[in-house]
Amino acid sequence: xxxxxxxxxxxxxxxxxxxxxxxxxxxxxxxxxxxxxxxxxxxxxxxxxxxxxxxxxxxxxxxxxxxxxxxxxxxxxxxxxxxxxxxxxxxxxxxxxxxxxxxxxxxxxxxxxxxxxxxxxxxxxxxxxxxxxxxxxxxxxxxxxxxxxxxxxxxxxxxxxxxxxxxxxxxxxxxxxxxxxxxxxxxxxxxxxxxxxxxxxxxxxxxxxxxxxxxxxxxxxxxxxxxxxxxxxxxxxxxxxxxxxxxxxxxxxxxxxxxxxxxxxxxxxxxxxxxxxxxxxxxxxxxxxxxxxxxxxxxxxxxxxxxxxxxxxxxxxxxxxxxxxxxxxxxxxxxxxxxxxxxxxxx
Amino acid sequence: xxxxxxxxxxxxxxxxxxxxxxxxxxxxxxxxxxxxxxxxxxxxxxxxxxxxxxxxxxxxxxxxxxxxxxxxxxxxxxxxxxxxxxxxxxxxxxxxxxxxxxxxxxxxxxxxxxxxxxxxxxxxxxxxxxxxxxxxxxxxxxxxxxxxxxxxxxxxxxxxxxxxxxxxxxxxxxxxxxxxxxxxxxxxxxxxxxxxxxxxxxxxxxxxxxxxxxxxxxxxxxxxxxxxxxxxxxxxxxxxxxxxxxxxxxxxxxxxxxxxxxxxxxxxxxxxxxxxxxxxxxxxxxxxxxxxxxxxxxxxxxxxxxxxxxxxxxxxxxxxxxx
Numbered sequence: 001x002x003x004x005x006x007x008x009x010x011x012x013x014x015x016x017x018x019x020x021x022x023x024x025x026x027x028x029x030x031x032x033x034x035x036x037x038x039x040x041x042x043x044x045x046x047x048x049x050x051x052x053x054x055x056x057x058x059x060x061x062x063x064x065x066x067x068x069x070x071x072x073x074x075x076x077x078x079x080x081x082x083x084x085x086x087x088x089x090x091x092x093x094x095x096x097x098x099x100x101x102x103x104x105x106x107x108x109x110x111x112x113x114x115x116x117x118x119x120x121x122x123x124x125x126x127x128x129x130x131x132x133x134x135x136x137x138x139x140x141x142x143x144x145x146x147x148x149x150x151x152x153x154x155x156x157x158x159x160x161x162x163x164x165x166x167x168x169x170x171x172x173x174x175x176x177x178x179x180x181x182x183x184x185x186x187x188x189x190x191x192x193x194x195x196x197x198x199x200x201x202x203x204x205x206x207x208x209x210x211x212x213x214x215x216x217x218x219x220x221x222x223x224x225x226x227x228x229x230x231x232x233x234x235x236x237x238x239x240x241x242x243x244x245x246x247x248x249x250x251x252x253x254x255x256x257x258x259x260x261x262x263x264x265x266x267x268x269x270x271x272x273x274x275x276x277x278x279x280x281x282x283x284x285x286x287x288x289x290x291x292x293x294x295x296x297x298x299x300x301x302x303x304x305x306x307x308x309x310x311x312x313x314x315x316x317x318x319x320x321x322x323x324x325x326x327x328x329x330x331x332x333x334x335x336x337x338x339x340x341x342x343x344x345x346x347x
Numbered sequence: 348x349x350x351x352x353x354x355x356x357x358x359x360x361x362x363x364x365x366x367x368x369x370x371x372x373x374x375x376x377x378x379x380x381x382x383x384x385x386x387x388x389x390x391x392x393x394x395x396x397x398x399x400x401x402x403x404x405x406x407x408x409x410x411x412x413x414x415x416x417x418x419x420x421x422x423x424x425x426x427x428x429x430x431x432x433x434x435x436x437x438x439x440x441x442x443x444x445x446x447x448x449x450x451x452x453x454x455x456x457x458x459x460x461x462x463x464x465x466x467x468x469x470x471x472x473x474x475x476x477x478x479x480x481x482x483x484x485x486x487x488x489x490x491x492x493x494x495x496x497x498x499x500x501x502x503x504x505x506x507x508x509x510x511x512x513x514x515x516x517x518x519x520x521x522x523x524x525x526x527x528x529x530x531x532x533x534x535x536x537x538x539x540x541x542x543x544x545x546x547x548x549x550x551x552x553x554x555x556x557x558x559x560x561x562x563x564x565x566x567x568x569x570x571x572x573x574x575x576x577x578x579x580x581x582x583x584x585x586x587x588x589x590x591x592x593x594x595x596x597x598x599x600x601x602x603x604x605x606x607x608x609x610x611x612x613x614x615x616x617x618x619x620x621x622x623x624x625x626x627x628x629x630x631x632x633x634x635x636x637x638x639x640x641x642x643x644x645x646x647x648x649x650x651x652x653x654x655x656x657x658x659x660x661x662x663x664x665x666x667x668x669x670x
Contacts, residue, residue, distance in 0.1 A: 067629070068629035069630060070629070070630045070631060070632040071630075073632070074632065160518060162518065162520060167600070167605030167606075167618075167622075167626045167627075168627060169626075169627050169629060169630025169631060170630060191420065193420065194419055194420045196419040196627055196630065196631075196635070197418070197419060197420050198417060198418035198419070198607070203604040203606050203616040204604065204605030204616070204618075205605070206601070206605070206625075206626055210601075213487055217495065218495070218520055218521065218522075219495075
């Protein structure tokens with residue numbers, strides 16, 4: 001009896017101490033909020049890096065699940081997450097039907113990657129129509145006049161081109177096919193644009209890693225991968241002739257030039273795919289990803305933290321983004337997004 | 348307790364018997380529940396894929412089964428190319444794996460010295476334990492480049508033969524139906540060969556010895572005594588392997604080339620039902636998702652039909668044995 005009573009007193013005391021300790025911890029981080037997001041796998045590496053740094057600074061955690069853009073859109077529509085992320089913008093009708101708003105978060109580049117013996121990375125030049133014709137199966141040899149005209153100094157082999165594309169649905173494919181549809185009417189009518197399309201020719205690799213593995217292994221092949229993948233895997237990438245008629249390299253500056261010159265001002269809700277941007281130095285296949293949120297969120301506290309997170313990311317997350325070969329948004333675009341928040345979200 | 352009295356003893360026995368009967372009933376029910384649980388799971392999976400794919404299966408009807416176009420932009424889906432790829436790769440796998448498994452099993456049960464049997468069968472069973480993603484990566488990084496090197500030679504030799512020539516003409520990509528079939532063959536080999544080995548061991552030594560005594564060669568003993576004795580189990584083992592090949596996903600996705608093609612050439616890339624689902628499900632919404640779930644239902648149907656054929660074959664064989 002006595003011992004159990006002693007134990008009781010002791011344990012009560014212990015509980016009190018624990019309670020005080022817990023209360024004081026919470027006292028320090030009284031505002032700690034966990035927000036959740038889901039969607040695009042393209043932004044997953046940078047969002048998780050940002051969220052670690054952001055948690056260190058503010059104590060707020062951002063849990064991001066990389067379940068794919070389609071999943072992200074479904075989750076935000078269902079209201080199970082605080083924000084969704086998609087590589088494909090939602091159209092006006094969907095946005096207004098569900099009361100959603102969207103804004104870009106980070107930029108990435110997509111590069112044509114090739115494997116042709118004797119031609120070094122960055123030495124081959126392609127333009128949009130030629131790229132479309134290769135993917136349509138109309139240009140089938142590397143020494144085709146269309147390619148030769150763009151590369152007068154190269155000795156191109158008479159080898160058959162093997163086209164490599166993504167086999168899984170992806171934002172990379174969406175931006176790539178969108179670019180081809182913009183520059184080639186035939187592509188637009190025959191194939192169109194989407195996260196997955198009916199490819200006229202070629203083999204499909206799963207993910208950026210699948211495509212880069214195929215391009216590396218299959219001689220005389222061409223594919224398209226995210227810039228970071230081409231860089232990290234040392235695959236030969238091609239230069240592109242852009243909408244202004246200049247030959248440009250895939251560099252962070254040129255990706256930003258595309259984001260800078262894309263016509264954001266006249267696009268409501270940032271509903272614009274910025275491929276084939278008009279800038280003199282703009283890389284033609286530049287892509288972004290959109291954050292999607294309810295304009296009248298159910299959980300106001302979480303929504304405020306979400307905005308704070310992205311504001312912090314635009315201002316302080318640039319180095320993290322660059323270290324992962326993403327491109328931070330140019331200041332002009334960040335300004336427009338912050339205005340958009342003020343006018344559309346009214347928080 | 349009055350142990351000496353006869354009446355309570357009888358009552359005890361009676362009670363004991365009733366308790367036994369009750370236990371047996373409970374045991375039966377538990378067993379029945381286990382069996383029904385499997386049936387319910389299967390039925391539930393089949394019905395939910397049917398329901399998930401209803402938009403395409405009932406909305407587009409026969410078009411889904413007869414069209415070879417797969418166009419997510421226009422939302423126009425046909426399952427012919429994935430079905431074709433699934434059947435062709437599985438068939439290639441069987442053509443390669445069955446004779447090899449047969450040889451392995453015979454070697455291990457009849458010919459190999461005793462000290463060799465343990466290690467070799469352990470090695471084969473280890474093959475079955477390798478996860479399919481490892482086969483996929485091995486296939487992609489080691490086997491595909493190897494195939495790319497030997498495919499030109501294949502096209503030059505086999506490609507010129509009259510009837511089967513068309514099967515071996517094509518660009519030397521390394522990827523494709525043939526590569527996927529060979530990787531699948533390696534994957535199903537351990538299943539088929541261990542079943543064969545097990546059943547070959549059940550053949551009574553007396554039968555084999557008698558046959559040898561009558562002057563049979565080893566081959567004659569195998570073909571005329573061992574194989575007929577174990578026929579139904581051997582066919583069962585083959586279909587176990589086939590079932591595995593039909594549903595295999597990751598390894599195939601890596602080496603098949605993932606292209607919606609129906610071609611005569613085995614060197615060309617193709618797609619299979621399970622790899623299409625694995626590739627596209629993540630980003631699919633609306634009709635696209637429905638089409639992929641419908642593909643899942645078709646895989647059920649294809650597997651069911653194949654197993655049905657196996658049963659019918661066994662039935663026919665059993666009938667003939669009676670005569």
